[in-house]
Every structure is written in structure tokens, then in C-alpha cells.
Amino acid sequence: MLFPQIRLQSTFAQTELQIQKPVQQIEQPGAELSIEQPKAELTMRRIPGRLTIDQRQAREDMDLKSVGRRIEEAAQLGRQDWLAGLARVAQDGNEMMRIENGGGAITRQAKRNSEGPQKEFNIGWIPSHFSVKIDYEPGKVDIDWQNHKPVIDAKINKLVHEYTPGTAQVNLANHPSLEIDFENLRHVGTGGYEQKI
Template sequence: MAIPQIQLTIRDIQMDYSIRAPQIDISQRQAELHIEQPAAIIDITAKQGTLHIDQSQAFAEAGLKPISQMISDYASKGKQAALASIARNVQEGEQLQTGAGKGQRAAIIQSIAAQNTKVGPPQKSNITFIPSPGAVKINYTPGEFNIDIQAQQPKIDVQTFAPQIDLTYGAVTGTMTQRPSVEVQV
């Protein structure tokens, strides 16, 4: 006995697709940038130092005095020597006057002569340094140096531009090339 059989024949759908891809175009102008940096303000002040050297004492010790000072020194030494000579002559005259009446005239003259020819203690010879220490006087006042810098901030100007986007949408279209079907056979 033959059993009836069912046979199915199935045909799938077949499509033919046409795809148009989307297109995107993006453009953007570059930003405009302007930077300006002003120069810093610099203020420099300087006060010079002063150096004062006084060598007058050293020159005086070496015998190199100005003419006016040498004249003054010699005049004062001459005046002192003249006054000392007058004082000595007055003293000798008084000695002669007081002793002349007593018969001691010869003895008084001898004592005056002995006083005038008296030899003092020997002079010490020693090395002296010219000029003496501290004869040259140095006075220094240091100077001042100030720098004042004022930095300037940069000036930045930026202008941006929005992007321009052109979009063309894509599309998919399909055409059925084979219709689906189911066939049943017994």
C-alpha cells in the first residue's frame, strides 16, 4: 500500500537592492588668531659710587707740601725760633745783670757759654716709613643699581567659525526579482 506523501516546494524571495551611500561633507574655516605681546617696561636707575682719596697727609710727610703750606710752616718755625732766641737773650741778659755787681762776671759768662754749648742726648736713628700707616685716607660710598620690570600681558584675539556640514542622506531601494512561493504536492 502506498502511503500518500506530501511534497513541499518552497521558493525564497530574491531581491535586488540598489544602495546609494550617504554623503557627508564637513568643512570649517580655520580660526583667526591674533596674538600681540607688548614689550615689558624696564626702568633702570643707577647712582654712581663715589671714591674719595685724601693723600695730603702722605704728601706732607714726604715733604711734598703745597707752596702756601710750606711758607706757612717755615714762617711759624722762624717765628718760634726768633721768640726762643729772644727769650734766651733776655735770660742771659738777666743773668749778667744780676751777677755783674758781685764780681762773678767771668763765672757767669762761663756758665752761659756752657749752657749754649751743651750737647743733648744722642739722636736715635731709626727707619721711618713714609707715609705713615693711615696717612692715605680712603672713603668709598657704594652706588645703587635698581631694575624695575613690569611685564605686559599678551593680547590674544581668537575668532572661531562654526563647521559647515552638508549631508546627503543615503537611500536603499529594492526590486523583487523572485516572488516567494510555496507549492504543495500530494
């Protein structure tokens, strides 16, 4: 006995993809940098120190006097001696005029004029202490400077970016299909009618 059969044969749909990858290019140019450093300005003013040494007194103590100083001392000594002599002569004359006070004026004057002054002696230093005068004015240095800031110029370059987007195309490679096949299929009708399908 043959049983009726239905046969189904199907084919699935198949897709295909065509992909083009994206392309991206990135380039970063370096920055342009220029730096200039102006020199600092420096000015210096110097006042030199001054040392003065006065040794005239020490030289005079050692009898190393200048001609002008010797003339000055001689003139001063001559004037003092002249005044002293004038005073002595006046005193002697006064004594001689007053003979009423008693005699002996000539004897006293002779004794006084014949004896010199008593000599004095003591320890001394040649030259004397602190006879050399030293004076010092220290020097000065004035320093003035002016510094300058650096001049910086920076130029930033933009990023170079190129981008090509990717694409994807979807196509149907095989269409779906369904095949139906019948076997042993019969139609039996009234009155004994039979038909094979």
C-alpha cells in the same frame, strides 16, 4: 495516471539604497598672538672713591718746606729765643745784684754764655716713619632697576565647522510576486460528472 500538481513560482522583493555620504569640513584658524616686552629701567649713581695723601710732614723732614711754614717757624723760633734771652738777662741781672752772696758772678756768666749746648746725635730716618698720611674713602655704586612684565595679547579664533549630513533613500526595486499554477486538477462530481480545472 496523472497526478494533480500545484506549481508555485515566487519572486523575492528587492530593495535599492541611494546613499549620499556626509560631508564634514573642519578648519582651525591659528591664534593671533602679540608679545611686547618693555625694556627694563636701570639707574646707577656712582660716588667715586677719594684718596688723600698728605706728605707735608715728609717734605718738612727733608727740609722742603713751604714759604708760609718757614715764616711760621721763624716767627715761633724768634719768639722762643726772645723769651729765652729775656729770661737769661733777668737771671744774669739777679746774679749781679746779689754780690753779697759772693763774687764770681761775671765769671760764671761768661763761661755759661761762651759754651753752647751739648750736641746730641742719634740715628734718624729722613723722612720719619709714618710721615706720609694716607686716607682713603671707598666709592659707592647705587644700582636701582625696575623690570616690566611682558604685555601678551592673545586672540583665539573659533573653529570653523561645516557639516552636511548624509542621506539614504530606500526604494523597492522589484515587488514580490507569487504565481500559482495548477496541473491535472479535476473535479469529479456526482453522477459521473467530471470537470478539469
